[in-house]
């Protein structure tokens with residue numbers, strides 16, 4: 153199991169590490185990463201740089217989800233938030249470790265890496281980011 157987790161961590165894609173790309177021409181930041189900038193097009197090819205996103209931001213909007221199928225049914229209701237991070241990039245993820253009645257637009261949050269689910273057959277644990285209140 154430890155080896156499987158280690159491999160998962162090594163192969164973890166940029167979206168789990170919150171690494172986006174920044175256009176070397178106009179400075180626009182993309183998440184998930186893009187191969188080129190839709191504004192600068194050809195000029196941006198080869199000029200896109202990895203950009204580690206700021207994990208802190210504010211809740212822009214959120215939705216409380218009641219009832220769903222499968223895995224998530226065990227943890228409903230839960231909140232999914234659109235968060236405008238401190239780089240000005242919109243991120244969407246589940247909001248955890250928070251009293252659902254206390255969620256407010258503009259609330260400070262930060263992204264943390266959490267276990268998402270476990271594939272029983274393969275024994276592979278998947279990780280992804282979620283938001284928690286930032287005190």
Ligand SMILES: [Zn+2]
Nearest residue numbers: 175178189192
């Ligand atoms: Zn650009």
